[in-house]
Amino acid sequence: MKTKVAVLGGGSWGTALSVLLSKNGIDTGIWVRSEQQSETMIKKRLNSKYLSDIILPDTLRINSDLSRIIDDSSIIVLAVPTHSVRELLQDLQGKITSEQIIVNVAKGIENSSKKRISEIVYEYFPDNRFVALSGPSHAEEVALDIPTTVVSASTNKEVAEHIQDVFSCSTFRVYTNPDVIGVELGGALKNIIALGAGISDGLGYGDNTKAALMTRGIYEMSKLGVALGADPDTFSGLSGIGDLIVTCTSMHSRNRRAGILIGKGYSLNEAIEEIGMVVEGIKTTRSTFELAGDIGVEMPITKEIYNVLYKEADVRESVGKLMGRSRKHEMEIVATNKKTSW
Structure with a gap:
């Protein structure tokens, strides 16, 4: 045909x-x-x-x-x-x-x-x-x-x-x-991190902050993905870190632009109105926060962005909570032996 x-x-x-x-x-x-x-x-x-x-x-x-x-x-x-x-x-x-x-x-x-x-x-x-x-x-x-x-x-x-x-x-x-699960989750979850990257920019923070946010963000994404059956390697690819990079750094990104406005003091509704188009990460933040809670996956960045968007949390206080979390080893175990293949 x-x-x-x-x-x-x-x-x-x-x-x-x-x-x-x-x-x-x-x-x-x-x-x-x-x-x-x-x-x-x-x-x-x-x-x-x-x-x-x-x-x-x-x-x-x-x-x-x-x-x-x-x-x-x-x-x-x-x-x-x-x-x-x-x-x-x-x-x-x-x-x-x-x-x-x-x-x-x-x-x-x-x-x-x-x-x-x-x-x-x-x-x-x-x-x-x-x-x-x-x-x-x-x-x-x-x-x-x-x-x-x-x-x-x-x-x-x-x-x-x-x-x-x-x-x-x-x-x-x-x-x-x-890996349909991993590719879908990569595309969805990176929007949450892009909101955070925009908020960081709106607050006037620098490259160090954004690099940390993106790196720990991809870890959060992969952790939820593995819990849902995704291949952790997918998050190192185009639909994971690739999409994360472009969405966190480009002014084409509605999620980043909305985050910038929120970081500058706009309310959620004001930011949405200013962008004038759908900002997927806003709704996805709620879904992901609730999903992570349902299955017992800790996602601290997602949690604080959720609090800023839906609980009117002070942005700088949320940053302080992330920076003040208990000290831990960087390389927590995420990977499993399970591989998705045809």
Whole structure:
């Protein structure tokens, strides 16, 4: 069957991937929830709200009718925020077959269920093959053909490699990985640490602080990952430390920018309003804090960021709590002998 892709979500990432796929010669359609936005994109060949400088290829199909976009598609890309995934999957029920591959590109953990997106997908479509596409990849740079590398993660090797082939080009290199749990958690949890990195910047702290935060942050990420069945090595890769680096250091990062504002004294709601787009790490902080508590994993950085966001804790006092924790050896045992492979 000829490859035909339906990208569901008209934000910056969905738009960037739609442009990429169209340039790759793939028959691609993008679903935009707003009929008005869809009509404007068709007329102007621009997504003025999110990627205003990127011309949309003439071959890219744009529609606000979900059924028309997914019709005959072989691949469905979920490119909506994490909190919207369940509603979208409910809308897709009865509209897709088990032969269609579902690819998720959102990075988060659902608040109500504390589930990863693959787990939510399998609630509704247990027979469909699933891929998590993740890594250090700002939409603004991908849309400009700036060299980028990501990971295609699936429990099915052939499907992971198929998505690798579909998305790969001279500026977008895709690796494969069987560790869906680790890849999903890396993409979600790094947003929490990026909020912390932004808060550090907003407070006027320096490079030493950010380096410490990122290093101990990746340890926290891997510790939770191992407890949930991930391969610890995944957190040393693109979807772990790679995504962590780009999100903690770039001004493209909404999470870092929101953190900067909070560090400067903005309230959570003020920071969200100022950013004007979804900041995935804010909801993911709550989910992760609660999940870690449920399974007994200690995550001190996540805990203090949670307290700042949801308990109105004083930011400098939270930093003091982290710095004043009981002394310990750096290299606590995280790894297990379990390896995920095909």
